Amino acid sequence: MEPDALADGVRRGDRRALARAITLIESRREDHRRTAEDLLTLLMPATGASIRIAVSGVPGVGKSTFIETFGRHLTAAGHRLAVLAIDPSSQRSGGSILGDKTRMEALSRDPAAFVRPSPAQGTLGGVARRTREAILLCEAAGHDVVIVETVGVGQSEIAAAGMTDLFLLLLLPGAGDELQGIKRGIVEVADLLVVNKADGAMAGAANHAAAEYRHALSLLRSGTGAWTPEILQCSSVTGEGIGKVAAAVERYRTTMASAIAERRRAQARDWLWSEIGEAVREAMGRRLDAASVSAVECEVAEGRLPGSVAARRLVESMIK
Amino acid sequence: MEPDALADGVRRGDRRALARAITLIESRREDHRRTAEDLLTLLMPATGASIRIAVSGVPGVGKSTFIETFGRHLTAAGHRLAVLAIDPSSQRSGGSILGDKTRMEALSRDPAAFVRPSPAQGTLGGVARRTREAILLCEAAGHDVVIVETVGVGQSEIAAAGMTDLFLLLLLPGAGDELQGIKRGIVEVADLLVVNKADGAMAGAANHAAAEYRHALSLLRSGTGAWTPEILQCSSVTGEGIGKVAAAVERYRTTMASAIAERRRAQARDWLWSEIGEAVREAMGRRLDAASVSAVECEVAEGRLPGSVAARRLVESMIK
Numbered sequence: 001m002e003p004d005a006l007a008d009g010v011r012r013g014d015r016r017a018l019a020r021a022i023t024l025i026e027s028r029r030e031d032h033r034r035t036a037e038d039l040l041t042l043l044m045p046a047t048g049a050s051i052r053i054a055v056s057g058v059p060g061v062g063k064s065t066f067i068e069t070f071g072r073h074l075t076a077a078g079h080r081l082a083v084l085a086i087d088p089s090s091q092r093s094g095g096s097i098l099g100d101k102t103r104m105e106a107l108s109r110d111p112a113a114f115v116r117p118s119p120a121q122g123t124l125g126g127v128a129r130r131t132r133e134a135i136l137l138c139e140a141a142g143h144d145v146v147i148v149e150t151v152g153v154g155q156s157e158i159a160a161a162g163m164t165d166l167f168l169l170l171l172l173p174g175a176g177d178e179l180q181g182i183k184r185g186i187v188e189v190a191d192l193l194v195v196n197k198a199d200g201a202m203a204g205a206a207n208h209a210a211a212e213y214r215h216a217l218s219l220l221r222s223g224t225g226a227w228t229p230e231i232l233q234c235s236s237v238t239g240e241g242i243g244k245v246a247a248a249v250e251r252y253r254t255t256m257a258s259a260i261a262e263r264r265r266a267q268a269r270d271w272l273w274s275e276i277g278e279a280v281r282e283a284m285g286r287r288l289d290a291a292s293v294s295a296v297e298c299e300v301a302e303g304r305l306p307g308s309v310a311a312r313r314l315v316e317s318m319i320k
Numbered sequence: 321m322e323p324d325a326l327a328d329g330v331r332r333g334d335r336r337a338l339a340r341a342i343t344l345i346e347s348r349r350e351d352h353r354r355t356a357e358d359l360l361t362l363l364m365p366a367t368g369a370s371i372r373i374a375v376s377g378v379p380g381v382g383k384s385t386f387i388e389t390f391g392r393h394l395t396a397a398g399h400r401l402a403v404l405a406i407d408p409s410s411q412r413s414g415g416s417i418l419g420d421k422t423r424m425e426a427l428s429r430d431p432a433a434f435v436r437p438s439p440a441q442g443t444l445g446g447v448a449r450r451t452r453e454a455i456l457l458c459e460a461a462g463h464d465v466v467i468v469e470t471v472g473v474g475q476s477e478i479a480a481a482g483m484t485d486l487f488l489l490l491l492l493p494g495a496g497d498e499l500q501g502i503k504r505g506i507v508e509v510a511d512l513l514v515v516n517k518a519d520g521a522m523a524g525a526a527n528h529a530a531a532e533y534r535h536a537l538s539l540l541r542s543g544t545g546a547w548t549p550e551i552l553q554c555s556s557v558t559g560e561g562i563g564k565v566a567a568a569v570e571r572y573r574t575t576m577a578s579a580i581a582e583r584r585r586a587q588a589r590d591w592l593w594s595e596i597g598e599a600v601r602e603a604m605g606r607r608l609d610a611a612s613v614s615a616v617e618c619e620v621a622e623g624r625l626p627g628s629v630a631a632r633r634l635v636e637s638m639i640k
Contacts, residue, residue, distance in 0.1 A: 040626040048623050133628065187432035187540045188508040220507045226497050265621040273622045274601055275631030277593055280600050283639055295536040300592045303368050306360040308453065311595030 003038040010039075010141050011046055013080075015114060018141045025133045026119045040133060044138040048264075050139045051253050054160035056150045056186070057170030062196045064169055065151055065236040068107045074145055075112035075243050082138035084105070085118035086131050086156045114143060114171040126167075127279070128159035132271060137161060157186050162267055165260045166252050168192045168245075171213065188220060191229055192248055204294035206233050227256055280303040284318050330359075330461050331366055333400075335434060338461045345453045346439045360453060363460040366583075370402075371573050372458045374471045374480035374617060376506070380515045384470055385556040386490055388427045393562050394465055395432035402458035404584040405425070405438035405469040406451050406476045427588030434463060448479035452591060463597070476507050482587055485580045486572055488512045488565075491533065493525040508540060511549055512568055519555035527555050549575055600638070607638050 001020070009017025025036040046246030048071030057063050071081050083104070108115045111195050121144070131148060138146050148164055150156040161167050169190035193213055214231045230248050253260070284293050296314060300303040321342070329337025343618060345356040348460030377383055391401050403424070428435045436454065439447050457465050464517070468484055470476040481487050489510035507513070513533055534551045550568050555560030604613050616634060619625040 037626070037629045037632065040631055044626060076597060080373055129628065131624065136626065216539040218534040219532055238479055238545065248607055264623065267631065268620045268623060268627060270618060271627030272617060272630055273597055275627045276600060276635060277597055279631045279635040283635060288640070297589060297592060300588045305590060306357070306364060306453065306456065307588060307591030308449065308595045309357045309361055310592055311599045312357065315596060315599040315603060319607070 001035070004037050007042040007140075008303070010043060010089070010137060013142045017113060018137060019116070022116060022134050023139050026130050029227045035225055036133070039193070040136060041204055043136065047136040050135075050138060050146045051145045051166065052146045052148065052164040052247065053249065053295075054148050054150060054157070054158050054164040054167045055170065056160065056167070059151070060131040061170045062236050063207075063312060064104055066194070066196055067147055067149060068104045069236040069239055069242055070105045070245060071104075071113055071147070072110065073239070073246055075107075075110050077246070078131060079145050080143045080217045080255075081110075081147065082114045082116070082117050082135075082141075082143040083147045083149060084125055084131050084134050086160055087118035087126070087149075089152045089304060094192050100208060102309055107287075114141070116137060124155050124159060124273075127273070128163070129278070131159075132163045161168075161186075161265070162270060164190045164285075165256075165263065166249060167251075168194060171209065172195045173197055173202045186215075187275050191227065191252060192245070193217075193229060193231045194241075194245055195233045196236055198233035199238050226259060227252060265306070280315075282316070284314060287318050288314070321355070323355050323362055327460075329453070330363060330457060332575045334460045335461075338434060339436070341350045341428060341457050342436060342454050345457070346450050347458045356453070362458060363456065366460040367456040369457060369505060370606070371468045371486065371569065371580075372455060372468065372484040374468050374477070374478065374484040374487045374568065375490065376477050376487070377516070378492075379471070381487075381490040381492055382426055382556050383490060386465060386514070386554070387469060388555040389559055389562055391427045391433055391564060391633055392430065393466070393559070393566055395427075395430050397566070398464050400432045400434075400463045401427075401430075401465045401467065402434045402455075402461075403467045404436050404451050404454050404458070406444075406447055406480055407469075407471045409439035419499040434458060434461070442490055444475050444479060445594075447485070448476075450485045450596070453477075463563075465473075468551035469516070474481045481509060482590060485576075485583065486569060486573060488514060490514050490516045491529065493517055493522040493529050508537075508626070511572060512565070513537075513548060513549060513551045514561075515553045516556055518553035518561060519558050533604055546579060547572060568580075600635075604634060604638050 006017055006021055006024070010021050021039060024032055024039065027033065027036070046064065055063060055067060067083055071083065074081050083154050098126075107113045119267050135146050148160045150160045157167075166188045169192070170185060171193055173195055195206045195213070198210075210231050210233050217231070219230060227257070232241060232244055232248060234245055236242070274318050279294070284290075293314065296305065296310050300307050300310050321346075326337055326341055326344070330341050341359060344352055344359065347353065347356070375383060375387060387403055393402065394401050427433045439450050443459075455466050455468070466482045470480045477487075481522050487510045489507060489512070491513055493515055515526045515530050515533070518530075530551050530553050537549060537551070552561060552564055554565055554569060556562070601613070604610075613634065616625065616630050620627050620630045
């Protein structure tokens with residue numbers, strides 16, 4: 001398909017065009033990749049006008065249910081929402097996040113929402129690169145809120161934090177117990193902490209947990225900066241507290257407007273240099289053969305060759 | 321100087337040879353750089369046998385005094401210590417960290433210790449690259465403990481964490497107040513937290529602060545993994561508690577031996593790819609001219625060009 005026609009479709013907000021565009025950027029075929037890059041270049045002027053939210057938390061914290069309830073709240077308020085995912089495990093597990101069609105059922109049927117499963121192939125790096133591009137496509141299609149869902153298993157949170165404006169971490173009411181599996185440093189980096197399942201028999205525990213987190217963060221966090229991370233409670237089942245989460249997001253967006261702009265510039269620069277690294281790695285694999293690059297990498301990893309020396313050798317032989 | 325002769329001097333533990341070797345790796349002259357890389361390559365088999373400790377904390381927490389007291393304790397116990405620094409501000413401020421010769425006076429005169437000021441030139445990236453190489457030189461010279469001191473202003477802690485086995489964060493007895501200026505996520509990443517100045521009128525406050533941090537970390541940290549971060553107290557003036565800090569470091573080294581080895585492999589790989597990025601950036605600057613690379617970087621930062629598209633263009637025109 002011609003990138004111009006597809007770009008028109010995306011810009012019109014045509015859901016099928018958006019879905020096809022994302023499939024195109026996920027493709028590994030070289031000709032698809034060229035078309036995808038043309039498409040992205042065409043659409044760049046239409047991107048940027050959303051708030052990008054990472055939603056993270058351990059399995060069992062209720063991410064899908066939260067996103068469904070939160071998402072319905074947003075679309076009812078007139079927003080257009082896109083939900084993407086970073087789940088590098090989806091290949092192995094046969095598609096965990098969003099792969100199950102019964103999840104986020106109401107949101108999937110909502111005409112103001114676009115729910116897309118995680119790319120089912122590739123390494124974390126590969127999945128993250130494509131998710132970053134998918135954010136841009138969703139913005140070009142007029143979605144003004146983009147949620148990137150992650151699985152709570154280490155590096156995918158870091159990747160999500162590197163492409164979003166706000167990091168929302170879901171917590172369980174049993175304070176402290178549920179952090180197993182969350183990478184060190186993530187709690188402290190979150191902009192918004194939401195104790196989920198604050199309903200029924202757990203309401204008291206949720207209150208207690210929120211107070212505990214508030215105290216712990218006040219100890220471990222710098223008091224500087226325009227934004228003090230908020231700790232909220234909600235029930236994704238009853239919907240209680242969801243409005244306050246949406247209000248906090250809006251407050252963040254307003255208060256942090258210039259900080260968000262600066263963060264995006266830094267993220268884009270990091271993106272460029274990480275893509276250059278990928279492009280160089282590919283070019284090295286073609287020109288020097290992948291096995292010898294791996295052999296050098298192994299020498300460095302085992303402490304037999306300094307990284308600086310190995311880097312110079314590889315780059316010099318590549319551009320010779 | 322011939323790299324072989326200098327390598328011999330370093331291996332013999334000759335302090336002047338070590339100092340000259342570090343000066344060599346800090347030099348930006350192209351011929352010096354070549355010699356430095358030959359030197360490092362020669363010395364690699366003699367590296368790796370130290371525990372690498374990052375020591376961080378805000379200005380005023382007493383890093384120099386702590387390192388002096390801790391260092392004297394280590395050398396008295398038979399260790400050979402090297403103290404390096406990452407202080408990208410030293411150029412601007414005219415040399416803050418270790419630049420003042422009166423600091424760490426006793427340690428500097430200790431024959432079992434080698435104290436080196438931060439390279440006084442360059443960006444954080446440049447300083448960090450040279451510090452990473454200086455660690456290897458110190459190990460080759462027989463130092464079995466290498467301390468990397470950082471200033472508590474943001475990115476230098478991240479750089480130090482990326483080249484050490486253990487992150488030791490110094491805290492003041494006024495719990496919570498002193499974290500201003502420490503980058504978010506650093507407290508949570510620390511392996512060892514030491515409340516300094518636990519003496520005199522502050523002893524009670526230090527006790528209280530340690531208990532508070534212990535509670536906060538138990539809430540915010542995953543309970544998994546072989547190591548639970550310890551919160552200790554010490555006085556760098558009276559020396560009280562310093563022995564316990566040394567014992568905790570030793571316990572960490574033993575308990576985490578295989579985790580440290582794995583961490584070093586990952587750090588070395590990251591080092592390689594970051595050096596490749598630097599080498600590519602330099603090669604691009606030579607082949608494409610630096611202004612046009614900057615122009616593309618700016619287009620990406622402003623959201624006018626996708627990072628993936630820009631990366632491909634730059635790399636393709638470089639290796640054409």
